[in-house]
Amino acid sequence: MSLLVFGGLAASLGAGIHYSGNPSDSGPSAVLALFETSQGSTAELKSRLKGETPQALGARVVLAEDDTPSEQPSLGVEYAESAAPSPAPTGQGDEDSPTGGIRINGKLVRPGESYGEVTRVTSLDTAPVAGLTERVNGLSLPRISADGQAPADVYARPFANPGNQPVVALVIGGLGINSTHTKAAIEELPPEVTLSFAPDAGNLQYWVNKAREQGHEVLIEVPMESFEYGRMKMHPQTLLAGDTGDRNLPRLERLLSRASGYFGIINYQGAKFAEDPGAVGPVLQTLRDRGIALVEDGSFKNGAFDRAAMRTQVKFTRAAATIDAKLTADDIRTELLGLETLAKENGASMGAGYAFPLTIEIAKDWTQDMQKRGVVLAPVSALVSVGPAEKSQPKRVQTGSLSQAPVNPEG
Structure with a gap:
């Protein structure tokens, strides 16, 4: 009986607190x-x-x-x-x-x-875009669409520079071979950094699409004959000096068919090939006809690319420096500072490097506060130009190319 009495008293007391108490008095709260x-x-x-x-x-x-x-x-x-x-x-x-x-x-x-809108990376369209490919001899190749759109334009990353500040472009290559390094470059580097992929990369189209999802425009690397060719094992589709197109053009088509979504190609080696105008001309004409840009990585000084680009009207630009030719932190930082200086002097500059962990880490740090140093990071496609220098621009913009880049530092 006593248990029933005490239980009834406890229930009555709880009900009274529930109906007459103030919950805000039960403890502290923060607003x-x-x-x-x-x-x-x-x-x-x-x-x-x-x-x-x-x-x-x-x-x-x-x-x-x-x-x-x-x-x-x-x-x-x-x-x-x-x-x-x-x-x-x-x-x-x-x-x-x-x-x-x-x-x-x-x-x-x-x-x-x-916050999600501010931090969102603008993805580029998944490739291929309708109308920009065609089947030739069983290969899927890039082409200019029926309404005149070229892959070099459609697959390029949009870029605006309303402040008309000096711009620096950077391409990181050798991607697709090592998945860890490739993933780091895609995810850790700013989307304005252009990425280039080896043609023999496993799951190449997957990597191209992943890069574009993160906002990176893409290049495909085309192996070209160096002066060491014959003394080392080279890619079977290497473009050769001394060829007028009989061997090189079918090789180029096989390389171009490996994936879609790239706005241009970039050379892998090629000092000997580049010095042969007879071999370079047909290759650049094919690129022009298919609406593909050509980027030279700056690894050799003497070449026929400039003159052939003017003659064929292909979109072209050249890197002023290879930033990691000497793979030390101090040398890479020195090269990047040199690109900034060149951009401030001439309006624009471009560098090229490879997906070494050290290069990726230093490039990531370098891009974080570029604006404070008075320069803007641009995709490589923003620096390509067609044919001879345009006469209308008041100031020549050096990008390592004899052609003038379409960036106007005067506004």
Whole structure:
């Protein structure tokens, strides 16, 4: 009986607390907000979040009973003051806006934007794009579409430089052979870095699509005869000096058919081939007819590519330097600084390197604060030009090529 009596008393006491108590008195609580709240209301806060759930931004929002956010503890984010003027955007992001905003993990989120929108990488279209391929002798080859669109344009990464700042382009090659290095280059380097793939890479189309998903434009490497050819095992599809096209053009077609989604080719070796205008001409004419650009990696000084590019009107540019010819951290940093200097002097420059872990790591660090040094990172396609220098540009832009790049430092 005593147990029943005490049980009844406990149940009555609990019911009384439940119906008459104040839950807010049960313990301390904290009120958090993602934006400044001097005049804010619940409706305003929700509208500024633009439909994003607080969990999507990595925070929990609790509103007071009067629906007005009260005094807030710091979230560890920086608020951009609306009164501060903002420089013109340059495509690199991270400049404060006149309309204000906050920084989350170092990224500026303006009113009306979500963190996901700010950090999203703009993917390029999955290849192939309709109308840009054709079947020839059982091979799928790039072509200019019926409405005149060339792969060199469609598969290039879009680029804008409204601030007309000096630009530096960088291509990292040798990808697709080592999956670890390839994955690091695709995921860790900024999307403005152009990536080039070896033609014998396993799952080449998969890697090309993964690179484009992360925003990288792509080149395919074409092996060309060097002066050491014959003393070392070379690729069976190597383009040879002394050939007028009988052997080289079928080899080139096999290489071009390995994948789709690239805007151009880049040489692998080729010093001897490049010095033979008779061998270079038919190859560049084929590239021109198929709407493919040619990029020279800067590994040799004397070549026929410039003159043949002007003659055939193929889109062409040349790297000013190979950044990791000497594979030490100091030498790579020196080469990258040299590219910045050249860009500031002439408007644009381009470098080429390989997917060594050291090269990827240094290039990643180098690109993080380029804007503070007064230069903009550009995809290689932004520097290609067609034929002879355009007379309309007031200042010559050196990219290591005799042709003028379509970047106007004067605006």
